[in-house]
Every structure is written in C-alpha cells, then in structure tokens.
Amino acid sequence: MQQLDDAELLSLFRQEETKERAFTGIVKKYQEKLYWHIRRMVVNHDDADDVLQNVFIKVWNALGNFREDSRLYTWLYKIATNECLTFLEQQKRKSSVSFDEMESGLSNKIKADDGFDANKLEWKLQLAIQKLPEKQRIVFNLRYYEEMPYEEMSKVLDTSEGALKASYHHAAKKIEEYIRNED
Incomplete structure (x- = not known):
C-alpha cells in the first residue's frame, strides 16, 4: 500500500x-x-x-x-x-501568558530535553528558531527542514510567494545573528 x-x-x-x-x-x-x-x-x-x-x-x-x-x-x-x-x-x-513568555517556555522545553547540549549547533539552531515570530518560524521550518517550494508553501499558508520569501529571508538573518551572538 x-x-x-x-x-x-x-x-x-x-x-x-x-x-x-x-x-x-x-x-x-x-x-x-x-x-x-x-x-x-x-x-x-x-x-x-x-x-x-x-x-x-x-x-x-x-x-x-x-x-x-x-x-x-x-x-x-x-x-x-x-x-x-x-x-x-x-x-x-x-x-x-504573552507570546513572548510562551516562546521562552518553548525554549525551556528544548533545554529540558535529555540530549540538550548548548554547545552543539543543532541546539543553538533550535533555540534561535524558537525566538522567531510565529509566522517566520513556520516559514523557516517549512523551507529549511521540509524544503517545501514557495509555491506549495503559499497554498499551505494562504500567503503570497513574495511575502514568504521575505519572511524566510528575515528569519534566516535573525537566526544567523542569534547564533553568531551565542558563540
């Protein structure tokens, strides 16, 4: 099947x-x-x-x-x-709680994971993603992890491809900045 x-x-x-x-x-x-x-x-x-x-x-x-x-x-x-x-x-x-407090709670859940190691890049990436605004986090996850084309993402999120590209760009910049500042 x-x-x-x-x-x-x-x-x-x-x-x-x-x-x-x-x-x-x-x-x-x-x-x-x-x-x-x-x-x-x-x-x-x-x-x-x-x-x-x-x-x-x-x-x-x-x-x-x-x-x-x-x-x-x-x-x-x-x-x-x-x-x-x-x-x-x-x-x-x-x-x-506010959305900011909720984001903090999600970050705490990541840190509570048994395998958490703050020095590993994958954990820094997860923490950085949790700091993103909700829409940027969704767009980043769909594009980065799922490699979903913007055309498909547009249908999933009911948003224009241009807006999605901008959201992804801003998310990637914020993540890059977060990781750079954590080192």
Missing part, C-alpha cells in the same frame, strides 16, 4: 471496501514528515503526538471531500499547520 502514489491512495479511499487500507497507507506515507513538522512547532514529543493524532482525525473526516485543488501533501501540511497554531493558541490561553 505504501508504494502507491497519492492519486491511487485517494481513489482507494473513495471505495468503501478499501477505505481503511488506503487511509493506513496515507498515514504510513506521511506520518513521520508531519510529526517532525509538528514537533518543530510545538517542541514537546507528547504534544506533537497529540496534535498529529488530531490531524489524522481531521484528515479521516475530511478526506472524502478533498477536491484535489492542491496536492495531498500540501493539504495535509495545511491541516497540520493549522492544528499546531490552534494548539499553541490554546496553550497560550490556558496559561494566560
């Missing part, structure tokens, strides 16, 4: 007798990529698992109505991104 392309999986999903197998194929094909996309946004493993589960529940409920105006991959990332933003907003409301 995993070797099937998206069009084949969608076709199988629309048939009652193969619907569950097709959905399992979609989950197997995309769950790791979506998990890491979500994890980079919410930081904590358990939170990422919860958000990913919510994503796949929404996908199951909505996949029958998927019009294929975009690629399945793009549609899944849009749902995952929106679920992350919803989760982060709920966390912010629950704790009634």
Whole structure:
C-alpha cells in the first residue's frame, strides 16, 4: 500500500471496501514528515503526538471531500499547520501568558530535553528558531527542514510567494545573528 502514489491512495479511499487500507497507507506515507513538522512547532514529543493524532482525525473526516485543488501533501501540511497554531493558541490561553513568555517556555522545553547540549549547533539552531515570530518560524521550518517550494508553501499558508520569501529571508538573518551572538 505504501508504494502507491497519492492519486491511487485517494481513489482507494473513495471505495468503501478499501477505505481503511488506503487511509493506513496515507498515514504510513506521511506520518513521520508531519510529526517532525509538528514537533518543530510545538517542541514537546507528547504534544506533537497529540496534535498529529488530531490531524489524522481531521484528515479521516475530511478526506472524502478533498477536491484535489492542491496536492495531498500540501493539504495535509495545511491541516497540520493549522492544528499546531490552534494548539499553541490554546496553550497560550490556558496559561494566560504573552507570546513572548510562551516562546521562552518553548525554549525551556528544548533545554529540558535529555540530549540538550548548548554547545552543539543543532541546539543553538533550535533555540534561535524558537525566538522567531510565529509566522517566520513556520516559514523557516517549512523551507529549511521540509524544503517545501514557495509555491506549495503559499497554498499551505494562504500567503503570497513574495511575502514568504521575505519572511524566510528575515528569519534566516535573525537566526544567523542569534547564533553568531551565542558563540
């Protein structure tokens, strides 16, 4: 089932007798990529698992109505991104803290990770990413880690390609500055 392309999986999903197998194929094909996309946004493993589960529940409920105006991959990332933003907003409301305090909390979660080493570049990069404004953080993660083309990102985030390029440029500059100042 995993070797099937998206069009084949969608076709199988629309048939009652193969619907569950097709959905399992979609989950197997995309769950790791979506998990890491979500994890980079919410930081904590358990939170990422919860958000990913919510994503796949929404996908199951909505996949029958998927019009294929975009690629399945793009549609899944849009749902995952929106679920992350919803989760982060709920966390912010629950704790009634400002976004700056929430960013600090995400940085603390990174520092609390068992493998954290402040001298390693990958950890500095993660801390720098958490300092970015939300939109720049999302754009940077999609471009840097997922290597998502701006055209696809535009569909996921409902933003023009030019604005996304500017956001990525500003994010990269801020990260570079943060890392340079940490050394």
